[in-house]
Amino acid sequence: KAGVTQTPRYLIKTRGQQVTLSCSPISGHRSVSWYQQTPGQGLQFLFEYFSETQRNKGNFPGRFSGRQFSNSRSEMNVSTLELGDSALYLCASSLTAGPYNEQFFGPGTRLTVL
């Protein structure tokens, strides 16, 4: 069974631009969560989607948004990029939503904002 895939793996953008990252969950998994990982703040929860609906949201500004499609694939978008948005963005999928569901992480998208 293929794991979680994320595209692109690396991305370089400039301040003010916007970016869209994609995540394909493990086949059969219906929940997708997004995390931001930086050296200073560590891994922080962005949001979770299940059945095309956002279930949970972390403490990030409205510039960060996401969506999930009917095939469970998910995208996240960051508008008006800032230097501080440079990070590894990780996507994780699980069979269903809620606690006690093992999350499987993808390799991440490394975003650099210049």
Next chain:
Amino acid sequence: TQLLEQSPQFLSIQEGENLTVYCNSSSVFSSLQWYRQEPGEGPVLLVTVVTGGEVKKLKRLTFQFGDARKDSSLHITAAQPGDTGLYLCAGDPSNTGKLIFGQGTTLQVKP
């Protein structure tokens, strides 16, 4: 303020040594998870501890959940270079599937 505090942040040891990583909180968790992340990869789940006082073993790795379910530890016996990586503890304080992670412990095992 980190809800989950990990210590130490960095650890560099020789192959064959033992080590312990700690994950502490002032909050009670229904369960805690430990992950290992290698460069260029996402975190991989090692174990989930659920019951206070629980001890789980995974080959040379021993995980313990505190009696009060506020802390956990990871002990590695006879560390090997393949154990090198970032070790993360995580919990779901709101029991909604929203994971909170500790800052992580970077472990380097030298041959």
